[in-house]
Amino acid sequence: MTTTNGSNEAIPTLQLLDPQGNRVTTRGSKGYRDRAAALTTEDLRGMYRDMVLTRRFDDEATSLQRQGELALFAPARGQEAAQVGSAYALRPQDYVFPSYREHGVLQVRGVDPVDRLRFFRGSDHGGWNPTEHNAAVYTIVIGAHALHATGYAMGVQRDGTPHDKHDGTAVITYFGDGATSQGDVNEAMVYAAVNDAPVVFFLQNNQWAISEPTTRQTKVPLYRRGEAFGLPSLRVDGNDVLAVYAATQEALERARAGGGPSFIEAFTYRMGAHTTSDDPTRYRTSEQEEQWRRRDPIDRLAALLRAEGALDEDFEAEIKATGDALSAKLRTGVRALDGGPVVPSMFDDVYATPHGTVAAERAWYEAYDAGEPPAPQYAIADSAQGGAR
Amino acid sequence: MTTMAERTHTTSGAPEPASGTQTLSLGKAINEGLRAAMRRDDKVMLMGEDIGPLGGVFRVTDGLQAEFGEQRVVDTPLAESGIVGTAIGLAMRGYRPVCEIQFDGFVFPAFNQITTQLSKIHNRTRGAVQMPVVIRIPYGGGIGGVEHHGESPEALFAHTAGLRVVSPSNPQDAYTMIQEAIASPDPVLFFEPKSRYWGKGAVDLEAPVGTDTLNAATVVRQGTDVTLVAYGPSVATAVKTAEALAEEGRSAEVLDLRAISPLDMAAVVASVRKTGRCVVIHEAPVFFGAGAEIAARVTEECFYALEAPVLRVGGFHTPYPVAKHEHEYLPSVDRVLDAVDRAFAH
Numbered sequence: 181m182t183t184t185n186g187s188n189e190a191i192p193t194l195q196l197l198d199p200q201g202n203r204v205t206t207r208g209s210k211g212y213r214d215r216a217a218a219l220t221t222e223d224l225r226g227m228y229r230d231m232v233l234t235r236r237f238d239d240e241a242t243s244l245q246r247q248g249e250l251a252l253f254a255p256a257r258g259q260e261a262a263q264v265g266s267a268y269a270l271r272p273q274d275y276v277f278p279s280y281r282e283h284g285v286l287q288v289r290g291v292d293p294v295d296r297l298r299f300f301r302g303s304d305h306g307g308w309n310p311t312e313h314n315a316a317v318y319t320i321v322i323g324a325h326a327l328h329a330t331g332y333a334m335g336v337q338r339d340g341t342p343h344d345k346h347d348g349t350a351v352i353t354y355f356g357d358g359a360t361s362q363g364d365v366n367e368a369m370v371y372a373a374v375n376d377a378p379v380v381f382f383l384q385n386n387q388w389a390i391s392e393p394t395t396r397q398t399k400v401p402l403y404r405r406g407e408a409f410g411l412p413s414l415r416v417d418g419n420d421v422l423a424v425y426a427a428t429q430e431a432l433e434r435a436r437a438g439g440g441p442s443f444i445e446a447f448t449y450r451m452g453a454h455t456t457s458d459d460p461t462r463y464r465t466s467e468q469e470e471q472w473r474r475r476d477p478i479d480r481l482a483a484l485l486r487a488e489g490a491l492d493e494d495f496e497a498e499i500k501a502t503g504d505a506l507s508a509k510l511r512t513g514v515r516a517l518d519g520g521p522v523v524p525s526m527f528d529d530v531y532a533t534p535h536g537t538v539a540a541e542r543a544w545y546e547a548y549d550a551g552e553p554p555a556p557q558y559a560i561a562d563s564a565q566g567g568a569r
Numbered sequence: 570m571t572t573m574a575e576r577t578h579t580t581s582g583a584p585e586p587a588s589g590t591q592t593l594s595l596g597k598a599i600n601e602g603l604r605a606a607m608r609r610d611d612k613v614m615l616m617g618e619d620i621g622p623l624g625g626v627f628r629v630t631d632g633l634q635a636e637f638g639e640q641r642v643v644d645t646p647l648a649e650s651g652i653v654g655t656a657i658g659l660a661m662r663g664y665r666p667v668c669e670i671q672f673d674g675f676v677f678p679a680f681n682q683i684t685t686q687l688s689k690i691h692n693r694t695r696g697a698v699q700m701p702v703v704i705r706i707p708y709g710g711g712i713g714g715v716e717h718h719g720e721s722p723e724a725l726f727a728h729t730a731g732l733r734v735v736s737p738s739n740p741q742d743a744y745t746m747i748q749e750a751i752a753s754p755d756p757v758l759f760f761e762p763k764s765r766y767w768g769k770g771a772v773d774l775e776a777p778v779g780t781d782t783l784n785a786a787t788v789v790r791q792g793t794d795v796t797l798v799a800y801g802p803s804v805a806t807a808v809k810t811a812e813a814l815a816e817e818g819r820s821a822e823v824l825d826l827r828a829i830s831p832l833d834m835a836a837v838v839a840s841v842r843k844t845g846r847c848v849v850i851h852e853a854p855v856f857f858g859a860g861a862e863i864a865a866r867v868t869e870e871c872f873y874a875l876e877a878p879v880l881r882v883g884g885f886h887t888p889y890p891v892a893k894h895e896h897e898y899l900p901s902v903d904r905v906l907d908a909v910d911r912a913f914a915h
Contacts, residue, residue, distance in 0.1 A: 277658075305693040316661070317693055321685045327651055328686070331658020338614075338640055338664065364682070367651035374646060529696040530730050532754035536784060536831035538730070 191401045193415045193447060196422040199475045201483025203422075212426035219425070221490045227268055227421055228485055229499050231260040231478050234284035236503040237293055238452070240510045241300065245456040249514050251302040256283045258419070258451030261477030262384045263354075264288055265424030266446070269432050270352065272314065275336075277329035277353040280318040281384075285354065289315045293506060294513030303517040322355070323362030326381065329353035330368045333377035333435075348436030351379040352428070358389025360405055361397045369409040369441070378435035380428065381406060381443045384418060386450035391463040406443020418448030419477040449475070523549065590773045596766035598740035599629050599705075601774060602747035603667065607637050610665065613751055614641040616652050617669030617705075626671055627707055627766055649679040656702045657687055665701045665751055673708040673760075674717025680725070687756045688731030699754040703747070708736075709802040709852045710899055711764035713892040720889045721853035723801075726758045727830040727862075734830040735783055736760035736801030740770040742827060746782040753783060762802035782827050786836035792822035795846040795909055798837055798863060800826040803850040803900060810905040819909070829859045837863060838870045845876035846912040850900045855883040877915035880908040 196216050198204045205213065219227075238255045245253045256263060263284030270276065270289075278285055286296055291308050298307035299318055306317035319325035333351040341349045359365050360383060372379050385402055387394055394402070406413030412434070416423040424446055431442035449472040453460050460469075485491035519525055527542040547553070587601055607613045615630055615637075621644040624631030634642035645652050649670060656666035670676045676683075683704065690700050710719030727734045733755050737743035743761070750757040789804060790811050799807040804825045811821035822840050826833060841847045847867050849860035860881035867879050882900040890898045 304695070305689070306695065309697040310661070310694060311697055319686070321681060324654065324682060324686050327654025327682065328658040328661065330651075331655030331660075332662050333658070334655055335659045335662025335664050338659075339662070363648075363678075364650055364654060367646070367648045367654065370646050370648060371651050371655050529692045529694075531733070532691055532696065532699050533780065534784075535733070535755075536833065536835075538831075540834075 191415060193417055194423045194427055195417040195420050196426065197417075197420040197480055197484060199419075199480055201480050201487060203484070212423065212430070215426035215429050216422040219422070221488065223268070224481070224485060225490055225495060227264050227425075228478075228481050228491070229502070230264045230284065230287050231421070231481065232499050233503060233506055234260045234264060234287050235478060236506055237283055237287065237296075237510070240507045241297060242452075242456060244297070244510065244514055245300070250297060250300045250456075252455050252457060253300050254281045254455045255452035256281050258449045258472065258477065259384055259386055260284050261421035261481070262418040262424050262446035262448045265421040266352065266382055266428040266444075268425050269429035271346070271350075271432075274314060274350045274352065274432065275329075275332055276315040277325045277332070277351065278316065278318060279322070279325065279355050279359065280320055281356075282354050286313075286315060289313050291315060293510055294517070297510065297514050298517055301514055301517045303519045323359035323365040323368075326353045326355055326359070326365045326368035327371070329379050330372045330375075330377050333372065333379035333441075334375055336378055337375065343436070343438035345433035345437040348438065349378065350432040350435035351377075352382055352432065353379065354382050354384060356389060357383065357385040357387065357394045357397055357402060358392065360402055366405075366409075369406065369411060369443070372441035373410045376438070376440035378438070379441045380431045380435055381411070381441065382428065383443070383445045384448055385445050386448050388450050388454070388460075388464065390454040390458060401445070403443060403445035406445075409443075411441050411443040413443040413445070415445040415447055418446030419475050419480060421477060421481050448477075451476075587774045589775070590771055592769050593740050593744070593772045594767050594769050595737070595740045595743045595762070596627055596629050598744040598772050599747050599761065600631055600633070601772070602744040603630065603633060604636070605774070606748050606751040607633065607641065611641075612663060613665045613667065614643065614659070615667050615669065616643045616645050616656055618645060618647055618652075618671050620644060620669050625669055627763065629705070629761070629766075630669065649675055650682050653679040653682040653687060653702070653704065657682065657690065657700065660700050660702050661698055665703075667703040667705060667751060670704060670706045672714075672718050673706055673720040673722055676704075676706055676722060679704075683726065683732070683756075683758070684729045688729045691755070692731060700756045701751070701754050702756045703750045703759050704756070705747075705759045705761060707763040707766070708760045709762050709764055710889065710895045711802065713895070715892070716889070719892075719895055721760075721851065721884065723758070723760050723829060724853055724858050727859060731756065732830060733757045733783055733828065734760070735828045736762060737782075737827065738762065738765070738799075738801055738804035738825050740768070740772045741776065742782055742825075744772045744774070745776050745778060746827065748778045749780055749782050752778060753780070757783065760801055764802050765805065768805070784828060784831055784833065786824050786826045786828075786833040788822060788836070788840070789825045790821070790823040792820040792844065794820045794844055795822070795848060795912060796837070796840040796844045797821050797823045797848050797850060797905065798826060798860075799823065799850040800829060800859075802852060806900055806902060806905060807850055809902045810909070813902060813906060814909060819913070821909070832859075832862065832866075834863075834866050834870065837867060841867050841871045842874045845874055846909075847871075847875070847879045848905060848908045848912060849879065849881045849883075850905055851883045852899055853884055854886050855881040856886040858883055877912040880912055882908045
């Protein structure tokens, strides 16, 4: 498949599944086709289930935001193939650095769906324990986490982790087209390149950085940014879960085996708004949205499964029931989330070791909150003259 | 082919560990402190620009790459945000990176990583992920540097919760504090007074490494009439001022804060309650500087003990001046004496 990026230049793009769900062959795709062919029917059904559940999660979270139960939500609608396909290529020992829209990646990674909404509820700045899932919490400053991923990968190198395409350890970082303009993403590629760090830069080019099209970010196809840093770089059809899986698996295996960093541009589309506070009608056309609706990643995989006899009524009913249970869990779980008591919640974990200023302010607040005479702000034995608050 | 892990642990031909009490410059004391920390814990690593064969522009890392190898003493690309950002990732993987920012004015490309990421990740993860990262920054003026080579940006970091901000004033503290900073599970901004790098003092190389120097101020000189509060490069100025005051028959107590986050207000308040007068000295601009915070808190806590308003001596609300003018900008003994005179005039 070739697509154009607002110019007449044809851009090579790996595609294994066309928008109608047919397995297709393109020049140079044999190795990737072999990787996709190794996926069993159960694998494909698993991917489909996770993609549908990711969209269900999106729909439910959006509803909860409309009901005032979430402060904000950033939907992943349209990017399910890019997220689920890449996450399926990960192994447990690999480490994920998401931005803030990777709900499908975290679905595959096993992060509890209620935990994934703590941040958007306003009850937590994170929501899950990164060490339990080898997945960092969301990073809101665009692109900052790409450096963390590279640094983590530099640590993997220093651990003497085996160089093995299966048993080695790789790191993957997710970011968007807007983030490619950030200095940190570019610095991350510089550091990764000169260190041969085992990290995969996974760009979801969803065409829009809130209201700005990719033409405000770049003059070249974005995968070529990776090439410029010396990274093996590839553009894939981001709505083709097979192509995404195969390309990511190849890059992760290269990283685990000691072959260094790679760059993948998953060419996709943000079908929904940037967040629940956004209004895409102000900056893009319904024709464009309709054009991409015809390229829906879930429909595409469904068509393949149907053609291969792997999507019967029983399976659809099972997914529907799982989705209903997910929705119910979210509705109940999210409403039960609060920030916890101000003390200790607000004052805990500011530092890992006691910090006098925080301790004093915490003690003052506790006394104030209890309606006690305000204590001296500093722990001073002789407060006869001081503490006149 | 040796693996990276093997190379990491290569220490053959390393000099014997230093021991006993030696006379060292402040810069060399930090060098010895880094060496001791790296020998103690092989997760400690250094990152920065020109810190390898060159030993850093101030030679603070001199000889460390030769002893510990390129995997533990890393010459990084010339990108400060990258230094701190990758250090964060290394810390997540269990390392204890010590970053060198070449000069004070060059920390700003890393400001975002320090204030939005490094300072908050422990809190963001509710304590699940610690950030034992030290950021060493040569700071302060007095060496005739060009633009961005004489600044004192410490207040910008003290204003951010999650960071510890410290500055040694003498070789012994420098030796101990760098080790305590590295041992801390919290991120530490370690401001090195570059004008004092060459000043020498006795250093007990077996001094215990605890947490005191990151939290507690120390009384450098006892006195009864006025408290001079200082840290980093200004402590020497405060001591010289106290000596001059002694000749006038005035007794000044000199307090070395060592840390401005946390601020050891108990020590400040105890001293000011005794002396009744307080002058805060730092090279950073007084406007919204550490002295402003100290003055406000002293006023709250010592109101009835004060004989005079708390006064501040420091830099002006101007860009750090050209080298030809920097000694008019920096808090000198004369300007501190002037402030003390004003305090006594009340």
